[in-house]
Amino acid sequence: MADKLIYLDNAAATRLDERVLEAMRPYFFDTYAVATSEFGYSQGIEARETLDEARTALANSLGAAPEEFIFTSGSTESSNIALKGVALALGKKKGKHIIVSKIEDFPVLHSAQALEKQGFRVTYLDVDGEGFVDLDRLRDSITNETILVSIQHANQEIGTIQDIEAVGRICREKEVLFHTDATHTFTRVPLDMKKMAVDLVTVSAHTIHGLKGTGGLYIRQGTQIAKWVDGGFQEFNLRAGLENIPGAVGFAKAVELVTPEETKRLQEMRDHLIDRMLAEIPHSTLNGHRWKRLPQNANITFHFVEGESMTLHLDMRGFAVSTGSACFSRSLEASHVISGIGGDHERAHGSIRFTLGRYNTMEDVDAVVQALAEIVEELRSISPLGKNEEKEEA
Amino acid sequence: MKFPYTDIVLEHFRHPRNVGRIENPDGKATEGSPACGDMVSVYIKVDPKTNTIADVKFESYGCASNIATGSIITELAKGKTLDEAKNITWKQASDALGGLPKIKAHCSVLAVEGLRSAIQNYEERHGLVKEKKPTTVEVVRQRLRKVINPLTGLNVVRTNLVQDIKVKDGTVRVLVDLPRDHQFAHNITDEILEKIEPLWDVKEVVVEFTE
Numbered sequence: 327m328a329d330k331l332i333y334l335d336n337a338a339a340t341r342l343d344e345r346v347l348e349a350m351r352p353y354f355f356d357t358y359a360v361a362t363s364e365f366g367y368s369q370g371i372e373a374r375e376t377l378d379e380a381r382t383a384l385a386n387s388l389g390a391a392p393e394e395f396i397f398t399s400g401s402t403e404s405s406n407i408a409l410k411g412v413a414l415a416l417g418k419k420k421g422k423h424i425i426v427s428k429i430e431d432f433p434v435l436h437s438a439q440a441l442e443k444q445g446f447r448v449t450y451l452d453v454d455g456e457g458f459v460d461l462d463r464l465r466d467s468i469t470n471e472t473i474l475v476s477i478q479h480a481n482q483e484i485g486t487i488q489d490i491e492a493v494g495r496i497c498r499e500k501e502v503l504f505h506t507d508a509t510h511t512f513t514r515v516p517l518d519m520k521k522m523a524v525d526l527v528t529v530s531a532h533t534i535h536g537l538k539g540t541g542g543l544y545i546r547q548g549t550q551i552a553k554w555v556d557g558g559f560q561e562f563n564l565r566a567g568l569e570n571i572p573g574a575v576g577f578a579k580a581v582e583l584v585t586p587e588e589t590k591r592l593q594e595m596r597d598h599l600i601d602r603m604l605a606e607i608p609h610s611t612l613n614g615h616r617w618k619r620l621p622q623n624a625n626i627t628f629h630f631v632e633g634e635s636m637t638l639h640l641d642m643r644g645f646a647v648s649t650g651s652a653c654f655s656r657s658l659e660a661s662h663v664i665s666g667i668g669g670d671h672e673r674a675h676g677s678i679r680f681t682l683g684r685y686n687t688m689e690d691v692d693a694v695v696q697a698l699a700e701i702v703e704e705l706r707s708i709s710p711l712g713k714n715e716e717k718e719e720a
Numbered sequence: 721m722k723f724p725y726t727d728i729v730l731e732h733f734r735h736p737r738n739v740g741r742i743e744n745p746d747g748k749a750t751e752g753s754p755a756c757g758d759m760v761s762v763y764i765k766v767d768p769k770t771n772t773i774a775d776v777k778f779e780s781y782g783c784a785s786n787i788a789t790g791s792i793i794t795e796l797a798k799g800k801t802l803d804e805a806k807n808i809t810w811k812q813a814s815d816a817l818g819g820l821p822k823i824k825a826h827c828s829v830l831a832v833e834g835l836r837s838a839i840q841n842y843e844e845r846h847g848l849v850k851e852k853k854p855t856t857v858e859v860v861r862q863r864l865r866k867v868i869n870p871l872t873g874l875n876v877v878r879t880n881l882v883q884d885i886k887v888k889d890g891t892v893r894v895l896v897d898l899p900r901d902h903q904f905a906h907n908i909t910d911e912i913l914e915k916i917e918p919l920w921d922v923k924e925v926v927v928e929f930t931e
Binding site for chain 2: 632659710711
C-alpha cells in the first residue's frame, strides 16, 4: 500500500492553505463577536469592519463594488439564491421561463428542476461534443417569457470553458438576466464584471485552498432578485444568517494567494498529463476541448475498462481521482456531462477526472501516468472488451 | 487507509482467479447491465461423465465488486455438478467474499447470472432444455427477482417495489412503486426491460411509476 497520498481531486475539495488558517485564527479566538451596526460595541464594530474588508477584496477580484457581493455557505447556496431568487422576483412579473445548459453542475440543474415543479418552464440547452453551448440556439431559445439564463463558466467534469462574454451579450441584447456558475474558474480564469455582461456569479473558496462551506454570489447592482433565506437583515437583506467572519476572511486570503504564475504552473502540469496519457496509454480519449479548458483539469476516457476499478487501484497506490462511472456515484447514474457531450455509457464508464492544485508537482503527474498505464493494462487483460481492436492494431 | 470493501473483496479484486477465455468452451455467456454498464463473460468446460464443471474462466468489464464476484464464483463452481453450480446464489458469493455493499448487488449479481447462463447455454447446446413456456405474470415475477432495488440490495419483488404486473397479447406492464423522478427510476427501468424483453413471446414492455 502507498505511503504517500497524491491528491488529484482538487475540483471536489482542496487542502487548506496554512496562510488561510492563520488569517482566520484571530476571528475564532479574539474577534468572535457578531458583526454589529456602527452603533454596536467595539468588538462588533471591529467584526463588521473585517467583514467589509473581506467583502471589498472579493468584490475587487471580480471588478465589482462591495455592495454587489454577498457571502454564502458555498456555491450550492449561491446558485440556489441566483435561480430561485430571480424566479421569485420575476416569475409573476415577467415570465416563467429559464434556460440552463444540460451539463450544469447539480446546484443549477436541480434548482432548475425544483422550479419546474413550481410551474416554471426550463429549456435545457444541448452542448456539442466538446461541451460548448450553441450560441445561436441560445438566442433562439429566449422568449418574452424568459427571465434568466444560467450557463456555467467552466464545466466541473470536463473543464470546458464557455464563451460567457458572448452569452452575456446575447442576454443583454434580449434583456434577460444572466447567471454563471464560476466555482471552478474563479481566480484561475479572468472574470471582470466591468467588461462582462454577467448579472450573477457563483464563486466558492473550497476550490482555491480556502474553507469548505464558504462561498459568495456576485449580484450586479439593480438586478431583480428576491430574498428567500429569511431571518435577519444580513448581506444587504438578501441572505439572512449570522455572518461567517472567519470564513469570509479566509476566502479573501485564499483569493489573494492565487497568482497568475501558479495558474500557469497548473496549466503546464495539465498539458504534461494530457500529452503523456494520450501518447502512452492506447485507446484513450480526451473529454472536453484541448485548450479551452480549465487550467487545472484533465478528463480522459480509457476505453474497455471501468472507472471505479481504476480509481480503487489508484487509491491502493495512494492516488485520489474521480470518475464519471455510474459505479462510483451515489445515484448509480453515469455522468450527465459525458452523456451530454454525446458520449455513450462506455465513455462515461471509463472516464477519469484529474484536477490539480497548489500542492501538486510535476512528479505527481509523472507518477499517476506511470501508475495508470500499468493499471489500465492489467484491467484490459481481464476485460472481455477491446480484444479485437488490439488484434487489429497488432 | 479506508476502502469501501472487505479485505477478501480487495484480495480478489487485486488478484482475480480464473481470469481469461477458454478456447472452444462447452458453454459460454455474457451478462451485462445497461444500468450499471458492467459486463461479465463466463466460459465453462464440462466433464460429461460426471456432469461437473471441469474448468471455468471469466472476463470482466466492471467495477471492483463485479471483478471480485467473478473471481469467487469461478472458485465456488469449479468441480461442482451443473445443478449445484446453477444453484450458487449471490448471497453465497457475497458471503464467501465477507460481504458486499448492498448498493453494488446489481453489479456483482452479473457474475452469478453469467455462470447460470453459461450452464444454460451448455444445456441448450446439448438438448437438455425443456420446451418454451408462454410468458405469464408468474414468469415475469420470477425474472424480476433478478432486478435489484439499489436502495436495499434486495430484489424489487421481495421489497414490494413491483406493485402490479399485467401480461396481455405480448405486452407486459410493470407498475413500480416509486416517483418517476426518483434517483433510481432510470436504473430500475433499464434492468426491468433487460430482463423481460428477451422472453420469446414478449413484444413490448411498459414500465410505469405510481407517482
